[in-house]
Amino acid sequence: MTDGDEGIAVLKEGYVGASAITEGHRRCSRCGCRLSCYNSDSRCGGCQRVPAVLPTRQPRVLPEVWANVGVQAALAARDFGRLCALVRETSGLRQDDMATLTGLSQPFLSMLETGARRLTNIDKIIILLDGLGAPVELTGPMLRPLATAPGDE
Numbered sequence: 001m002t003d004g005d006e007g008i009a010v011l012k013e014g015y016v017g018a019s020a021i022t023e024g025h026r027r028c029s030r031c032g033c034r035l036s037c038y039n040s041d042s043r044c045g046g047c048q049r050v051p052a053v054l055p056t057r058q059p060r061v062l063p064e065v066w067a068n069v070g071v072q073a074a075l076a077a078r079d080f081g082r083l084c085a086l087v088r089e090t091s092g093l094r095q096d097d098m099a100t101l102t103g104l105s106q107p108f109l110s111m112l113e114t115g116a117r118r119l120t121n122i123d124k125i126i127i128l129l130d131g132l133g134a135p136v137e138l139t140g141p142m143l144r145p146l147a148t149a150p151g152d153e
């Protein structure tokens with residue numbers, strides 16, 4: 001019983017000391033809330049569960065998309081609307097992700113996918129394929145942007 005009593009006495013002493021000296025009170029380095037005296041970390045329990053740097057969602061076309069027979073057929077048929085829809089669906093992307101990747105507007109991409117618009121401008125086709133990261137083996141060298149200047153890495 002003496003052991004238990006001593007433990008409580010120490011805890012009480014520590015607690016009183018901490019509240020009496022407000023400036024000495026440890027605060028969460030992230031949100032600034034008061035840290036529990038049992039918390040030896042510099043952040044509160046809630047903040048410890050939050051990653052220091054929130055991962056930003058970066059849209060990305062999966063490389064295996066280009067092995068998809070439907071994607072290859074759409075590209076061979078120059079059906080860029082179907083190509084966009086297939087690339088988007090197989091990569092789990094949204095139309096605004098596609099807009100971010102290609103620099104083409106989301107309304108335009110939408111019309112392209114539904115067939116309301118067709119992509120005929122060679123420069124736009126090149127931008128689209130480059131943005132999606134289409135491999136040169138599939139597009140052929142004609143549909144690739146001009147090689148970047150040396151040293152431009």
Ligand SMILES: [Zn+2]
Nearest residue numbers: 028031044047
């Ligand atoms: Zn916190």
